[in-house]
Amino acid sequence: MNFFTLQWQDSSVVMIDQRKLPQEEIYLSFKTAEQVGAAIKDMVVRGAPAIGVAAAFGMALAAQNSTAENHDAFFKEMNDTAEMLISQRPTAVNLAWAVKRIQNFYQSSQDLPLLTLQNMILEEALAIFEEDCNMCIDMGVHGAELIKLGNSYLTHCNAGALATAGRGTALSPFYEAKDQHKKFKVYSCETRPFLQGSRLTCWELLKNNIDVTLITDNMAAKLMQEGKIHGVIVGSDRIVANGDVVNKIGTYGLAVLAKAHEIPFYVVAPSSTIDLETPEGSQVTIEERPIEEVTQLFGTPSAPTDIKVYNPAFDVTPHHLVTAIVTEKGIVYPPFSESLKKIKS
């Protein structure tokens, strides 16, 4: 990687400011948990795994900066910090998961001296960071098997290094294939309304010398018609028990188009994304986002001010349109209701 999303450096957390991309590559340094909380809220950092790691580092900063003189005071400080961090993006599953992992850790180690505990909390946060990096690498190694010499792949949104501590989920196979000296091309959908594709995916692939071409979302079908796409590779926010895939709005349309053009459709996500509790995708509530995301572009109105807007943030791709799901544990094929259960066990 020719950049990093976030790192622990000299008692502080350093993060690339994603709000400034693609125009400027700026790294910000955070010395307190409160600063990290604000960075999560303000979208300095985004992407579920990256937010989780940022929050774990936030907990480590709180531990490190604590002046508590006894365990009770320390635990109160830490729990307050945990609550503050989780409240920044209440729907982010990884955020709560990472914070709770740190909490579970210190709650089960109450007999250790405070200084030891403080150091071990940092080690736990660094472990979360490491594990995320390793999962990314493993998804990349498995996913790279699907990248064939000379072929072109379409991706949507940003499931890349910028969304994780490591090499990303859906983009990790590209980085791995590049390391293996395979030649291939990537097409990136710009991903309206929030433009994660043009702003982030194009930036990070270009930064790492991967051959990437930007299109608007509505050009994908024409590329497929022209025979220029040999596979679609996307990430996922949630994969439910039957293999239905919840991901950024526009994913479902790409899956239908891929099927119509007999192009494989791959999903790359860590096994933590698999939710066996939810039987099918139709049971997932889809968040609707503010209409201004659609009616304004960088602050300039693109539509009449009184227009009605439908702005769902995600869609559900039914499992029968999914060719394979790549996790850090390996590639999973249909029938997903069986193979997903196996990989989670």
Add this chain to the structure above:
Amino acid sequence: MNFFTLQWQDSSVVMIDQRKLPQEEIYLSFKTAEQVGAAIKDMVVRGAPAIGVAAAFGMALAAQNSTAENHDAFFKEMNDTAEMLISQRPTAVNLAWAVKRIQNFYQSSQDLPLLTLQNMILEEALAIFEEDCNMCIDMGVHGAELIKLGNSYLTHCNAGALATAGRGTALSPFYEAKDQHKKFKVYSCETRPFLQGSRLTCWELLKNNIDVTLITDNMAAKLMQEGKIHGVIVGSDRIVANGDVVNKIGTYGLAVLAKAHEIPFYVVAPSSTIDLETPEGSQVTIEERPIEEVTQLFGTPSAPTDIKVYNPAFDVTPHHLVTAIVTEKGIVYPPFSESLKKIKS
């Protein structure tokens, strides 16, 4: 219509400034053919039929303003104006067609006195205007048969009143259905990269009290999945002999999605759009547009400056995805290779 696109008023041409929409509704008055030429070039007016009518009015202004003292001088002036107007948008078929119709008219009427000729050129331009308005009305009447009570329709780009002198092509059935007091809903794709959907279609439908909702292009599939779309209605830049439809980029993808969801896909266009000389869509050269349309939004960069971009302006929808083609002469069904020939004869 609660606005007009262009009109002849008191020896001048008045046009709505489409560059200012949807924020401001401003009408500009043009008194010379040169001004009209500049307005065509600068996109004050756009849409093939509207540009044709504007050019005809430009010719009428040239005739009206002429101080030529004999027929030769007058014809030279008029031919120079014709050349100037056509050169503003060289690929616009309707522009050249309208200008040549005026030229044919005065070239075949050389024995008339100059003053009579000048007046008759204006009458010919007004006839072109009238014919365009009438064709729009007729497309609307035929197309309205396809609009069913309580249903919702998806449209793409702007094939509306703003693209013609009259009520538009693909949007005309909505205006007619509204006049018939039918209740229905319209969804408008924003139509990246140039946003004709959000800027123009939303504006004109809202202006005429039609229930319209804006979506980004990549939300169409989800709407179809939800059962919210009962038909797709689009215009066309060219329909070739076998029924393949050339239209704004994104149209082909909507046609594939419509087929996958068993939703009818309708094309509305004047019979002048039908090109029987070209056997199939693959033979049509598709214009590629400047990359800045994709990488900048109202002047702000949305992608890295050195990114590669694919920006085709149109795509081709194969005839087997088209349910019916609506023209001013009636509705045409497959097999199009036969029915299109019949309607053109």
